[in-house]
Amino acid sequence: MTDLPSIPSIDGPRLWTSIMDLARIGATQGGGVSRLALTDLDKEARCTFIKWAREAGCETRVDAIGNIFARRRGRSPDRPAILMGSHIDTQPGGGKFDGNYGVLAGLEIMRSLRDNNIETDADIEVVVWTNEEGSRFVPLMMGSGVFSGVCSLSDALSARDSEGVSVGEELTRIGFAGDGHVPHAVDSYFEAHIEQGPVLERTERTIGVVVGALGQRWFDCTVTGFESHAGPTPMTHRRDALQAASILIQRVVELAKSFAPNARGTVGQVAVHPNSRNVIPGRVHFSVDLRAEDEETLDSMASSLCETIETIKQNQSILIDLVEVSRVPAMRFDADCVALVDRSAREAGYDPLEIVSGAGHDAINLAKVAPSAMIFIPCEGGVSHNEIEHAEPDHVTAGANVLMRCICHRAGIVGVANPSH
Numbered sequence: 001m002t003d004l005p006s007i008p009s010i011d012g013p014r015l016w017t018s019i020m021d022l023a024r025i026g027a028t029q030g031g032g033v034s035r036l037a038l039t040d041l042d043k044e045a046r047c048t049f050i051k052w053a054r055e056a057g058c059e060t061r062v063d064a065i066g067n068i069f070a071r072r073r074g075r076s077p078d079r080p081a082i083l084m085g086s087h088i089d090t091q092p093g094g095g096k097f098d099g100n101y102g103v104l105a106g107l108e109i110m111r112s113l114r115d116n117n118i119e120t121d122a123d124i125e126v127v128v129w130t131n132e133e134g135s136r137f138v139p140l141m142m143g144s145g146v147f148s149g150v151c152s153l154s155d156a157l158s159a160r161d162s163e164g165v166s167v168g169e170e171l172t173r174i175g176f177a178g179d180g181h182v183p184h185a186v187d188s189y190f191e192a193h194i195e196q197g198p199v200l201e202r203t204e205r206t207i208g209v210v211v212g213a214l215g216q217r218w219f220d221c222t223v224t225g226f227e228s229h230a231g232p233t234p235m236t237h238r239r240d241a242l243q244a245a246s247i248l249i250q251r252v253v254e255l256a257k258s259f260a261p262n263a264r265g266t267v268g269q270v271a272v273h274p275n276s277r278n279v280i281p282g283r284v285h286f287s288v289d290l291r292a293e294d295e296e297t298l299d300s301m302a303s304s305l306c307e308t309i310e311t312i313k314q315n316q317s318i319l320i321d322l323v324e325v326s327r328v329p330a331m332r333f334d335a336d337c338v339a340l341v342d343r344s345a346r347e348a349g350y351d352p353l354e355i356v357s358g359a360g361h362d363a364i365n366l367a368k369v370a371p372s373a374m375i376f377i378p379c380e381g382g383v384s385h386n387e388i389e390h391a392e393p394d395h396v397t398a399g400a401n402v403l404m405r406c407i408c409h410r411a412g413i414v415g416v417a418n419p420s421h
């Protein structure tokens with residue numbers, strides 16, 4: 001009987017080159033990437049991923065919400081697959097690593113297993129989830145949401161961007177409206193990602209073992225006043241929508257500070273109508289993003305915001321409409337998968353740190369249908385959702401090696417594959 005091969009290391013320079021190559025699609029002047037979900041650039045990145053995955057020996061398939069699955073067959077077809085992945089859509093001025101790292105680390109594992117002719121017992125799959133960012137279409141984490149039943153396929157397909165174009169139309173246009181969305185059986189899901197915050201860098205750790213994630217509530221707020229001339233209209237006779245909106249915007253930030261240190265409050269989008277310097281604004285539309293470690297805190301933040309709205313409405317002739325558009329409950333990842341990430345990190349020679357994710361990730365949705373966990377690596381200055389987002393090549397390699405260990409432990413190495421296959 002021959003000895004089973006040991007878990008191989010990934011090829012760090014090859015992974016780094018792939019991250020840089022994918023970042024050319026939608027590259028910005030500031031060194032980042034702007035590749036919104038379901039645009040022509042997203043299509044180009046998707047086609048590049050499929051080409052690379054096929055070259056790595058994977059079979060590829062697209063589901064009805066455009067998620068791409070690249071599968072490497074194991075010896076036991078009846079066992080559910082081990083999944084890994086993330087997203088390749090970016091923010092409008094995003095970086096090279098957010099999402100792309102997790103997808104390409106998964107692809108690198110496929111390549112390294114193939115280089116080493118390793119046969120696993122269970123199938124392994126890398127997944128590109130559609131529209132994780134939510135900056136063009138709400139809700140965020142859409143593809144993983146449909147896969148895990150958090151969001152219905154019809155709701156997702158009918159979501160529209162600010163120009164009125166729907167997800168369904170765009171999927172058809174770019175050729176990624178696949179067939180069938182019945183999710184297949186999943187043994188477990190692992191996602192590698194940059195931390196997008198400062199904790200690992202400050203504590204000088206290479207690997208974060210993600211134990212859970214903050215809950216999120218997203219709202220759209222519309223404030224309606226009355227447009228009139230900036231000169232003749234006395235201050236006592238105005239119904240200034242932007243002045244009222246600015247009180248609410250301040251309130252969002254104050255609320256998060258009042259639940260420090262783990263609450264967050266952000267207004268990232270504001271549209272002022274008619275947006276002319278000598279017209280009193282008649283209508284303002286803005287987004288609200290609230291995050292916290294538990295649902296009670298999120299309930300308190302949301303109801304305090306509603307109280308402020310009522311006070312403004314009583315004092316001014318202003319209409320305010322606040323609509324919740326997305327909700328992601330605070331969660332904890334599966335204890336066994338978290339323990340496996342910790343063990344894999346230690347085996348690879350790291351002293352990992354337990355960490356809670358402030359960002360949304362597809363793993364949060366996958367955790368509803370399969371045991372899941374995440375691996376974080378540091379990013380420079382904790383900066384993400386910014387063109388200057390950067391991760392060190394050594395850290396990129398380290399996280400992928402930890403991912404490789406998690407996948408191999410879970411899938412089981414059973415032999416040396418026939419290289420001709």
Ligand code: GLV
Nearest residue numbers: 133140358359360
């Ligand atoms: C996803 O990028 C988020 O906003 O958490």
Ligand code: MN
Nearest residue numbers: 098099132361
């Ligand atoms: Mn991401």
Ligand code: MN
Nearest residue numbers: 091098133385
């Ligand atoms: Mn992101």
